[in-house]
Amino acid sequence: xxxxxxxxxxxxxxxxxxxxxxxxxxxxxxxxxxxxxxxxxxxxxxxxxxxxxxxxxxxxxxxxxxx
Amino acid sequence: xxxxxxxxxxxxxxxxxxxxxxxxxxxxxxxxxxxxxxxxxxxxxxxxxxxxxxxxxxxxxxxxxxxxxxxxxxxxxxxxxxxxxxxxxxxxxxxxxxxxxxxxxxxxxxxxxxxxxxxxxxxxxxxxxxxxxxxxxxxxxxxxxxxxxxxxxxxxxxxxxxxxxxxxxxxxxxxxxxxxxxxxxxxxxxxxxxxxxxxxxxxxxxxxxxxxxxxxxxxxxxxxxxxxxxxxxxxxxxxxxxxxxxxxxxxxxxxxxxxxxxxxxxxxxxxxxxxxxxxxxxxx
Numbered sequence: 001x002x003x004x005x006x007x008x009x010x011x012x013x014x015x016x017x018x019x020x021x022x023x024x025x026x027x028x029x030x031x032x033x034x035x036x037x038x039x040x041x042x043x044x045x046x047x048x049x050x051x052x053x054x055x056x057x058x059x060x061x062x063x064x065x066x067x
Numbered sequence: 068x069x070x071x072x073x074x075x076x077x078x079x080x081x082x083x084x085x086x087x088x089x090x091x092x093x094x095x096x097x098x099x100x101x102x103x104x105x106x107x108x109x110x111x112x113x114x115x116x117x118x119x120x121x122x123x124x125x126x127x128x129x130x131x132x133x134x135x136x137x138x139x140x141x142x143x144x145x146x147x148x149x150x151x152x153x154x155x156x157x158x159x160x161x162x163x164x165x166x167x168x169x170x171x172x173x174x175x176x177x178x179x180x181x182x183x184x185x186x187x188x189x190x191x192x193x194x195x196x197x198x199x200x201x202x203x204x205x206x207x208x209x210x211x212x213x214x215x216x217x218x219x220x221x222x223x224x225x226x227x228x229x230x231x232x233x234x235x236x237x238x239x240x241x242x243x244x245x246x247x248x249x250x251x252x253x254x255x256x257x258x259x260x261x262x263x264x265x266x267x268x269x270x271x272x273x274x275x276x277x278x279x280x281x282x283x284x285x286x287x288x289x290x291x292x293x294x295x296x297x298x299x300x301x302x303x304x305x306x307x308x309x310x311x312x313x314x315x316x317x318x319x320x321x322x323x324x325x326x327x328x329x330x331x332x333x334x335x336x337x338x339x340x341x342x343x344x345x346x347x348x349x350x351x
Contacts, residue, residue, distance in 0.1 A: 036174070053163065057166070057178065058141045058174075
């Protein structure tokens with residue numbers, strides 16, 4: 001019985017851990033982009049990690065700065 | 068016994084949690100160290116039908132011990148910041164603050180937002196990587212190029228003696244100037260295989276031109292980094308289709324307010340720019 005409880009608790013903990021590990025909740029920020037000529041604009045940047053943040057910012061800045 | 072179990076549970080929970088956080092920040096790995104850093108001016112017409120569509124970008128070629136990396140200025144700076152942030156174990160907010168400050172005023176053209184790794188994943192192969200809508204793509208291909216050398220023609224670029232060479236690649240004819248004074252068989256974009264660094268290369272219609280701006284030996288340890296994201300394998304032709312879809316998506320973002328620009332004039336220019344980008348470096 002004790003062993004079953006132990007395994008049960010461990011499974012719960014592992015499940016919580018796996019939820020955290022796979023948690024890729026997307027956050028969104030409104031970012032102001034400044035162009036070299038002083039103009040700029042806003043873009044909604046959504047990301048679930050730094051790499052997604054970077055590529056989305058690069059795209060937004062390129063569009064806003066008409067580059 | 069219950070206390071023991073509780074401690075065990077907490078230990079497993081926090082261990083998994085810490086692994087998850089570390090995993091999320093390891094989005095770049097170092098695959099070599101820069102020995103030479105070359106910067107190129109990239110002049111190109113983004114619209115093949117308009118002589119007013121000339122654009123300029125700064126591109127970086129990092130040459131390491133056994134591979135090289137070619138990328139635009141935005142990618143080059145972003146890469147350095149992310150690698151630094153990873154090493155410092157920064158949280159997302161600290162990274163965003165640092166990134167915003169560092170990239171202010173720096174932008175690249177969407178048509179030059181790619182990265183090329185030569186002699187990677189193995190000698191003689193290269194990969195071209197790009198992204199669209201949070202997906203990362205990879206084209207893997209052999210590096211081999213057929214060159215015709217013209218040893219009778221020479222010139223000097225940045226004080227280096229250069230010889231001329233010709234090749235045909237991806238639907239265009241190219242003229243290159245290389246220097247044997249710089250013993251690197253590398254160059255901008257996918258170009259490589261000459262007996263010296265390519266200092267200048269242009270297609271014969273002068274639509275795309277790369278010119279060396281500076282070359283220096285690395286004075287500090289600068290890693291050459293690769294993204295650890297999952298790449299979708301595509302062909303060079305499929306990349307063009309993905310880019311065309313990307314322009315449409317960004318056009319939509321600008322129209323429906325996901326992106327807003329300070330002035331109406333700038334917005335009109337941006338919309339026109341997105342629809343007119345058709346002059347890709349590779350033609351099929």
